[in-house]
């Protein structure tokens with residue numbers, strides 16, 4: 054009997070890296086949209102009346118529907134419907150949410166356009182523009198987080214046994230480039246002509262549609278891969294179906310929950326910080342939003358350059374748990390500098406570089422460690438559960454930070470709104486809160502490393518076996 058081994062599309066390096074570029078482009082534009090308003094906090098305060106508490110609420114709103122259960126549903130949809138359907142659904146949700154948010158902050162809406170009266174009729178402390186922008190951001194957030202777990206699963210599908218951690222690292226690097234792009238572009242586009250918060254949001258909203266199209270192209274390639282692996286399954290490797298009861302397995306795995314807890318602590322001191330970083334630098338250094346954004350934009354670049362290198366190191370050498378620990382230490386150091394050291398541009402750049410290194414160590418090690426703890430058929434749900442737990446922090450911390458900023462700076466919001474010269478926030482309290490998260494992440498990292506040593510999960514081992 055002759056055995057024919059069919060070469061699959063992902064056995065071609067060109068095809069699998071093309072697939073990666075296509076799905077990473079969706080995330081690139083998604084990450085641009087996430088932070089399009091982050092460098093414009095000051096302009097939102099003066100032109101739309103959003104104080105720090107409102108800005109924090111807006112930052113947290115991205116994750117509200119996910120925390121209310123959407124992400125778990127997203128994981129189940131992903132495991133049941135596969136990466137193509139889920140990816141297209143998530144990219145469409147991003148576009149829809151972006152459209153609502155753009156409308157919410159538009160001149161037309163703010164000057165009494167359709168729905169303005171209704172959105173002005175409740176929670177009257179919060180401007181109607183912020184409420185509608187939050188609604189749009191919630192819908193967008195469902196899409197972007199669903200896309201995040203879909204892309205992780207797609208990479209595992211296309212790269213298992215190959216350069217998986219490198220591919221995950223590169224995907225993240227491309228997403229970080231999106232953050233760099235938006236911190237460079239957003240204040241610049243906002244200042245083209247009369248200052249406007251709507252212009253950058255609308256521009257990046259259009260780019261999101263390109264992200265939807267690139268995912269569409271990926272689905273054509275993925276269908277081909279499925280046809281080929283379907284043949285392999287028929288030849289004797291049937292896939293087990295996902296069951297909702299499997300979620301219990303995830304919620305009762307101590308090590309899996311430790312990774313999830315580390316993830317929420319770490320990322321709560323990264324993404325919420327990213328929302329406030331421009332304003333923090335602007336306040337501490339007494340510079341413009343554009344100048345502050347020009348400093349902060351190098352943070353994702355550090356992460357972008359190092360994440361794939363560290364991903365490759367992890368593939369060949371391992372040391373994942375150690376990388377998590379080191380990342381938590383560097384992040385804590387950066388936040389403590391911003392909290393306690395009188396800032397100069399040089400110190401600010403140095404702290405940002407430290408944070409960039411930290412932000413490559415942790416993601417490069419964290420996400421590829423999940424398949425070591427959880428079997429493949431539960432992977433979509435496993436990423437969804439981790440994201441869900443992480444989203445609780447990402448929702449809560451912008452709100453906590455915005456509130457703490459307001460409370461620790463009585464009267465400053467009013468001065469900024471009135472255009473008082475030299476009015477600026479003192480960021481010591483928010484930065485100390487971020488530092489505490491880093492310390493807690495470090496302690497959990499120690500625990501994880503000890504667990505790995507005693508139970509042998511292989512977190513310190515390379516992904517590619519020689």
Ligand SMILES: NCCCC[C@H](N)C(=O)NCC(=O)O
Nearest residue numbers: 087197198201225324416440
């Ligand atoms: N929407 C911005 C936050 C993305 C959070 C996402 N769940 C995540 O953790 N992505 C991985 C990363 O390192 O960016």
